[in-house]
Amino acid sequence: MLTFPIFMDNHxxxxxxxxxxxxxxxxxNEKFGNAASRNHSFGWEAEKAVDRAREQIAQLVHCDPKxxxxxxxxxxxxxxxxxxxxxxxxxxxxxxxxxxxxxxxxLDTLKRLEKTGITVTYLDxxxxxxxxxxxxxxxxxxxxxxxxxxxANNEIGVIQxxxxxxxxxxxxxxxxxxxxTQGVGKIPVDVQAMGIDLMSxxxxxxxGPKGVGALxxxxxxxxxxxxxxxxxxxxxxxxxxxxxxxxAIVGFGExxxxxxxxxxxxxxxxxxxxxxxQGHIFKGLDxxxxxxxxxxxxxxxxxxSFAYVEGExxxxxxxxxxLSSGSACTTATLEPSYVLRSLGVGSDLAHSSLRxxxxxxxxxxxxxxxxxxxxxxxxxxxxxxxxxxxxxxGIDLKSVQWTQH
Amino acid sequence: MSYSxxxxxxxxxxxxxxxxxxxxxxxxxxxxxxxxCGDVMKLQLRVGSGGRxxxxxxxTFGCGSAIASSSLATxxxxxxxxxxxxxIKNTEIVSALSLPPVKIHCSVLAEDAIKxxxxxxxxKNAQAAAPVAP
Numbered sequence: 380m381l382t383f384p385i386f387m388d389n390h391x392x393x394x395x396x397x398x399x400x401x402x403x404x405x406x407x408n409e410k411f412g413n414a415a416s417r418n419h420s421f422g423w424e425a426e427k428a429v430d431r432a433r434e435q436i437a438q439l440v441h442c443d444p445k446x447x448x449x450x451x452x453x454x455x456x457x458x459x460x461x462x463x464x465x466x467x468x469x470x471x472x473x474x475x476x477x478x479x480x481x482x483x484x485x486l487d488t489l490k491r492l493e494k495t496g497i498t499v500t501y502l503d504x505x506x507x508x509x510x511x512x513x514x515x516x517x518x519x520x521x522x523x524x525x526x527x528x529x530x531a532n533n534e535i536g537v538i539q540x541x542x543x544x545x546x547x548x549x550x551x552x553x554x555x556x557x558x559x560t561q562g563v564g565k566i567p568v569d570v571q572a573m574g575i576d577l578m579s580x581x582x583x584x585x586x587g588p589k590g591v592g593a594l595x596x597x598x599x600x601x602x603x604x605x606x607x608x609x610x611x612x613x614x615x616x617x618x619x620x621x622x623x624x625x626x627a628i629v630g631f632g633e634x635x636x637x638x639x640x641x642x643x644x645x646x647x648x649x650x651x652x653x654x655x656x657q658g659h660i661f662k663g664l665d666x667x668x669x670x671x672x673x674x675x676x677x678x679x680x681x682x683x684s685f686a687y688v689e690g691e692x693x694x695x696x697x698x699x700x701x702l703s704s705g706s707a708c709t710t711a712t713l714e715p716s717y718v719l720r721s722l723g724v725g726s727d728l729a730h731s732s733l734r735x736x737x738x739x740x741x742x743x744x745x746x747x748x749x750x751x752x753x754x755x756x757x758x759x760x761x762x763x764x765x766x767x768x769x770x771x772x773g774i775d776l777k778s779v780q781w782t783q784h
Numbered sequence: 785m786s787y788s789x790x791x792x793x794x795x796x797x798x799x800x801x802x803x804x805x806x807x808x809x810x811x812x813x814x815x816x817x818x819x820x821c822g823d824v825m826k827l828q829l830r831v832g833s834g835g836r837x838x839x840x841x842x843x844t845f846g847c848g849s850a851i852a853s854s855s856l857a858t859x860x861x862x863x864x865x866x867x868x869x870x871x872i873k874n875t876e877i878v879s880a881l882s883l884p885p886v887k888i889h890c891s892v893l894a895e896d897a898i899k900x901x902x903x904x905x906x907x908k909n910a911q912a913a914a915p916v917a918p
Contacts, residue, residue: 689822691847695787695795706822706847715822727819763801763851765826765843766819781818782896 383699385745389584389679389738390533390561391703396586396739399633403588406626414623415614425625432632439635440559440578441569442595448615449628452592453560454484455608456579459594459619460556461488463605464525464577465497468554472522476553478502478510478539479721481529484579485558489527498522506723507672508537516547525554530562534705534718534734535671536680538566545574554603560584560592564638565646565677570595576603582627586739587634591627594618649679649737652746656735657681659750664757666770670705670719670732679737684719684728687767688760693733696756700749705732727766727776787848788882794852799859802841804828812905814897823850823890827897829861829869831905837861837869842897849887853877853894861898866905872898 386394406428414429416422433444450456461475477489479501489499500518502510510528519526526548531538541557548555556577562568563578564585570578581592596618597603611620638645660667666686682705685693690706705716706729715729724732733753737746761767766776787795803826806813810830817824823846832838840858844851856877861869877883877891 687845689846689850692795692851695792695848725820726822730819730822763798763843764845765815765824766845768803768826768843776819781820781824782816 381744381748384701385699385741385749386701387735387737387741387745387749388701388703389736389741390536390734391736392583392589393586393738394740395583395588395630396634396637398637399587399630402633403626403630406629410625412625414625415612425623428625428629429623432628435632435636435639436593439568439639440563440580440595441571443598445616446595446598448594448596448618449623449631450592450594450619451590451624452583453558453579453581454592456581456592456594457482457484457556457558458488459605459608460577460579461485461492461525461527462608463618464554464556464603465492465495466606467604468524472520472524474498474500474520474522475525475527476500476502476515476518476523477527478504478529480504480508480532480535480537480718481527482533482558482560485527485529502528504537504721507675508532508535508670508718508722509672509675510539510544512540512543512547515544516551519547519551519553523551523553525556527556527558530557530559530568531566531677531680532671532718533561534716535682535722536561536677537671538562538675538677541575542573548576549574554601561677564635564642565679567642570597576601577605582631582634585634585638588627588630591624591631593631645739646678649741652737652741652743653679653681653735655743656737656746656750657683659747660753663750663754667757668724668728670722670724681735681737682719682732683735684724684732685757686728686731687764687770688757689730690732692760693731693753693756696759697749697752700752703734703736705734706730790856790881791848791852791883794855794881795848798842798851798855800839800841800855800862801843803843804830804839804841809908810905812901812903812908814900814902814904816896816900817846817893819845822846823893825850825854825893825897827854827857827894827901829898829901829905831866835865837864837866846890846893847887849881849883850890850893852881853883853890854897856880857894857898866902869898870902 412421412425414425437444563580578595583589670682690704719729830839840861842854874891874895
């Protein structure tokens with residue numbers, strides 16, 4: 380039985396897993412203590428719950444529980460990592476290296492830092508979305524203090540060679556921050572093996588609650604220090620003051636444990652569903668293009684451009700399915716996806732893209748329904764598309780003099 | 785973004801979607817926009833012997849509002865004289881479809897498409913009516 384609307388936008392957020400929600404409940408009204416209260420049982424109980432969550436999280440990413448700093452989410456974690464390192468290491472240098480396909484939480488933070496005298500190198504990516512390691516190595520100078528490269532891209536799911544980046548950073552004595560918001564819980568993450576010094580991630584992408592995230596901050600080899608963004612009380616080893624959001628942290632911990640226990644089966648199941656969806660679409664339609672690396676990508680990600688059809692109108696035709704598009708019309712800026720543009724995808728195809736983000740609660744039946752529905756909607760819009768008509772008449776659309784507006 | 789009922793209606797049941805023979809001298813064709821910008825409209829009209837627009841068709845690559853703007857334009861064109869058609873303003877499309885400010889460019893494109901189709905028709909017929917050299 381299908382229930383509508385179908386949610387297939389799991390890169391944006393995920394539903395809280397019922398098992399996660401169940402462990403959170405008592406921490407709202409029964410065990411509501413402040414984890415910083417050291418002199419009564421309410422406080423101890425809350426602190427114990429936070430400690431357990433820290434362990435659950437640490438286990439998933441292979442770090443020491445003391446290296447986890449709780450934040451409000453990955454955006455704050457990215458801000459804390461970048462601004463905190465810049466402030467703490469300003470006497471060592473003022474240069475940061477990142478990639479043009481990073482999330483706005485990194486890019487916009489770096490834009491602000493540039494106004495304060497920081498120099499940023501933005502690495503290009505190849506047509507599959509990967510950075511080039513030789514370009515990274517070549518960009519490092521004696522003023523470089525930090526490399527910030529994401530683990531997996533939120534639009535195209537491409538997984539960067541994180542362990543190789545970690546090696547380069549280590550060999551050159553530069554810190555490595557990794558925005559792993561889309562990767563943690565979905566693919567194996569090991570901050571030791573990957574040579575990561577700082578790592579941002581959040582609960583709501585992994586079937587936990589919104590409003591809580593973490594920054595992993597390495598304590599040994601090297602001991603990394605970040606200046607806080609928020610002062611007051613010295614919580615989280617002085618790096619992030621403010622009363623801990625205990626119920627959310629408990630949920631975050633549980634979400635990590637569930638992901639860790641089920642990662643292999645879940646990734647296998649989602650890869651099969653994703654390939655099935657891709658198969659339906661590629662069998663049912665001509666002129667569709669996969670965006671991003673064909674294999675080095677998240678198990679649940681599918682990003683496709685449908686030539687001659689505009690993304691927002693396509694989403695309108697899929698009104699019982701929650702998806703997102705790289706079309707300009709779906710953004711505030713009226714520019715098509717900068718991630719797709721960076722891969723060299725033409726603006727026309729960037730406007731024509733859909734992102735499918737499969738998740739724990741999607742079924743094969745849903746995938747079959749969405750596949751059919753996409754095919755129907757694309758066919759209907761192509762009938763309506765002057766571009767499709769021209770292409771079928773043999774006109775080369777690139778040779779047409781368009782009226783820009 | 786949520787769409788007005790009028791936009792949803794035109795999107796789900798577009799009026800006059802299709803093509804007319806662009807080589808027919810009584811047909812004017814206007815193609816405006818660019819694929820890189822995310823919208824291209826083709827608007828065609830056929831002018832009858834009485835000087836009134838007898839038929840109009842559109843095809844649009846673009847968002848729901850662009851589709852609705854061109855669909856509505858074809859409805860309005862039918863029965864109008866060329867001069868009347870030239871008077872259609874994008875602001876009338878905006879209010880008829882309750883377009884939000886971010887979608888006003890869709891209505892501008894529809895107005896441009898009407899004017900381009902009329903120009904094409906007039907261009908064709910100016911040539912046809914030109915005196916034959918002795």
